[in-house]
Structures are given as structure tokens and as C-alpha cells.
Amino acid sequence: MSSPVPFNALRPGADTAAVRAAIDRVIASGWFVLGPEVEAFEAEFAAASQAPYAVGVGTGTDAITLILRALDIGPGDEVITPPLSAAYSALAVMMAGARPVFADIDPERLTLDPRAAEAAITPRTKAILPVHLYGQAADMRAFEALASRHNLALVEDAAQAQLATADGRAVGTIGIAGATSFYPTKNLGALGDAGAVITRDAQLAARIKRLRNGGQTSRYHHVEAGANSRLDEMQAAILRARLPYLAAWTARRRAIAAQYRAARVPASVAVPREFDSGHVYHLFPVLTSNRDAFQAHCTAHGVETLIHYPVPIPRQPALAATNPAMCPVGDRICAEVVSLPMYPALSDEQVAAVSRAFSSFSPPAA
Numbered sequence: 001m002s003s004p005v006p007f008n009a010l011r012p013g014a015d016t017a018a019v020r021a022a023i024d025r026v027i028a029s030g031w032f033v034l035g036p037e038v039e040a041f042e043a044e045f046a047a048a049s050q051a052p053y054a055v056g057v058g059t060g061t062d063a064i065t066l067i068l069r070a071l072d073i074g075p076g077d078e079v080i081t082p083p084l085s086a087a088y089s090a091l092a093v094m095m096a097g098a099r100p101v102f103a104d105i106d107p108e109r110l111t112l113d114p115r116a117a118e119a120a121i122t123p124r125t126k127a128i129l130p131v132h133l134y135g136q137a138a139d140m141r142a143f144e145a146l147a148s149r150h151n152l153a154l155v156e157d158a159a160q161a162q163l164a165t166a167d168g169r170a171v172g173t174i175g176i177a178g179a180t181s182f183y184p185t186k187n188l189g190a191l192g193d194a195g196a197v198i199t200r201d202a203q204l205a206a207r208i209k210r211l212r213n214g215g216q217t218s219r220y221h222h223v224e225a226g227a228n229s230r231l232d233e234m235q236a237a238i239l240r241a242r243l244p245y246l247a248a249w250t251a252r253r254r255a256i257a258a259q260y261r262a263a264r265v266p267a268s269v270a271v272p273r274e275f276d277s278g279h280v281y282h283l284f285p286v287l288t289s290n291r292d293a294f295q296a297h298c299t300a301h302g303v304e305t306l307i308h309y310p311v312p313i314p315r316q317p318a319l320a321a322t323n324p325a326m327c328p329v330g331d332r333i334c335a336e337v338v339s340l341p342m343y344p345a346l347s348d349e350q351v352a353a354v355s356r357a358f359s360s361f362s363p364p365a366a
């Protein structure tokens with residue numbers, strides 16, 4: 001049976017004409033890396049994010065790495081981060097030369113637990129990197145207090161949380177800086193790789209602009225060993241074309257989430273509660289200890305599901321050597337979590353089909 005509800009739909013929709021016009025504009029300009037489109041996008045994205053500064057970079061991973069490098073965090077330093085996220089959150093710490101230290105997640109909010117984070121602080125700790133997972137902010141009041149009490153940098157991984165707020169405050173502007181990603185599946189996606197840093201700190205923004213471009217101060221004068229992580233004009237122009245749609249797309253995601261939440265919750269399944277009305281629903285995860293049966297049931301009803309994420313980051317072979325910390329909540333959630341389709345192009349009929357498939361699940365007899 002072909003799937004009437006695919007997990008995602010990435011082809012541009014109502015924005016197609018605007019995206020095509022943007023591409024044509026860049027082709028006609030003959031200017032392809034770090035130019036007027038990037039500058040304009042940085043200004044427009046900063047405004048949309050309620051941040052004074054935005055700096056376009058190559059990927060969301062690079063955005064995290066460059067923030068850490070701009071804060072002079074590197075070899076010998078530790079950064080506290082959760083076990084449940086895209087592995088890139090922790091890989092970015094390693095790319096900066098620092099060591100990711102994992103602290104467990106809150107079992108209900110599914111984001112980094114401030115108490116676990118505090119317990120993981122050592123004399124080498126330089127920063128805390130909470131992830132606004134699935135589109136919902138981490139407990140930023142607690143992290144602000146924690147960071148100031150221990151004199152640590154608070155860096156936000158906002159890759160899944162464009163336009164999200166925490167207690168009414170824009171994510172990415174609460175700590176010293178926020179990293180975001182425009183990977184095509186993200187709430188604001190490019191047609192390729194792209195990322196950005198947002199910050200309130202002018203000096204930090206300037207240092208990241210230098211670091212993304214080989215550490216140059218002026219052409220061919222490299223004052224530090226920077227990275228090559230520039231946002232190109234094509235992706236910037238495409239992002240400019242799509243940014244005006246983001247608020248409506250976000251509203252649609254929230255409306256779909258409300259529909260899913262109105263559906264009957266079957267036995268042995270739990271729907272994580274919404275802690276903040278600023279949740280932008282990058283994903284819609286549910287929890288079940290009968291995950292294989294649940295996914296098979298959804299597939300049989302034509303609904304594609306995916307797991308975010310099946311392996312806790314500290315249990316990845318690539319990272320296991322760095323930190324043997326145990327995160328039992330992260331382990332359990334990785335074993336139970338499964339995502340329902342969540343994207344603005346879902347039709348009302350598709351949303352109803354997902355709700356029906358979800359509600360009609362019954363766990364196999366034990």
C-alpha cells in the first residue's frame with residue numbers, strides 16, 4: 001500500500017514562485033558567496049528572531065561550533081549537553097575541540113534537566129548547551145540562573161525552534177547566542193545546507209563573521225585560524241523568499257498539534273505535554289513501550305512514522321569514548337519515542353487520517 005501520509009513533504013508549495021524568482025535573481029547577479037542576499041537575509045532573520053544580530057553560516061552544526069570558538073571554548077573545556085537530540089549538537093562541541101558532557105533530560109519536557117546539568121558541572125565546564133527539542137524551549141529560567149550562578153556561557157541549540165518562545169521570550173536571544181539550522185526538514189528550510197547564529201552581542205557576531213570566513217579581517221589577511229563556513233547567496237535568497245511564510249507555517253503546525261492532542265490517546269501510548277505555548281512543533285513525538293507494534297499499525301494505516309532519536313548520543317560509537325555518563329531517562333525515551341507526521345503541507349484529511357491511525361492502536365496482548 002502506498003503511503004497516503006508520508007512523514008515529510010519537502011518540495012516547495014505556495015512559495016514555489018517566490019523561490020524560483022529568488023534563484024533567478026542570484027543567477028542574474030553573478031555573485032554567489034557572501035553578498036547582498038546574505039546581508040539582507042541576516043537582517044530579515046534577525047528581525048524575525050527578535051535578535052539584534054544574525055550571522056549566516058554553512059550549517060547548524062557549524063553555527064554551534066563557531067559560537068563556542070568565538071567564546072574561546074576549546075581543548076580542555078567541557079560543555080554540558082543532553083543525550084536526546086540530533087547527534088550534531090554534541091558533534092559540534094567536539095568540532096570546537098571541547099568535550100561534550102551529557103546530563104540527563106527531564107522525563108516530561110524531554111529537554112536537558114537543569115538539576116542534572118548542575119550535577120554535571122566540573123572545574124572544566126565552560127558552557128551549557130540546552131537543545132530546544134522538537135520545537136519546544138528548554139527550561140530557560142532555570143538555565144539562566146544556573147549559568148549565572150556558576151559563571152558559565154549559556155548557548156542555545158535552536159535548530160528545531162525557529163520563532164519559538166520561552167515564557168514569551170524569543171529562543172536564541174536568552175543565552176549569549178543561539179544556533180539554528182536551515183536543513184531542508186527544519187521549520188524554515190533551505191534547498192540545501194545552511195545555518196545561522198543569532199545573538200544580542202555585537203562583538204560575538206563580529207567574531208563569528210570573521211571565523212566563518214577563514215579568520216580574515218580583510219581580503220587575504222587571516223588573523224586567526226577560522227573555518228570555511230559561509231552561507232551562499234543562492235540559499236540566502238531562497239531563505240528570504242520563504243521567511244515571510246514561516247509565521248503561517250508555524251501556526252499551521254500548532255493547529256495540527258491541537259488536532260493530534262484532541263484525538264483519543266490509546267492505552268500504552270503517552271503524548272508529551274505542552275509546557276510552553278511558544279512551542280513551534282518541529283516534530284510531534286509520542287511515547288510507547290510498544291513502539292514496533294505502534295509503527296507497524298501506523299504503516300498499515302498508511303501513516304509513515306520515524307524515530308527521533310533511536311540512539312542516545314552518549315551511546316553512539318562516535319561519542320562513547322568521550323563520556324561514559326549514564327542518562328537513564330534519555331535511554332528510556334530513545335527506546336519509546338516515535339514521531340507522527342508534522343508539517344504545514346498536511347491536509348485536514350491527512351491530519352484526520354493520522355489521528356485515526358493513532359487512536360485505533362491497541363497494544364499486543366502481553
Ligand SMILES: *Cc1c(COP(=O)(O)O)cnc(C)c1O
Pocket residue numbers: 059060061062085086088089131157159160180181182183193194195
Ligand atoms: C538539525 C540539527 C542540528 C544540525 O544542523 P545541521 O544544519 O544539519 O548541521 C543541530 N542540532 C539540532 C537539535 C538539530 O535538529
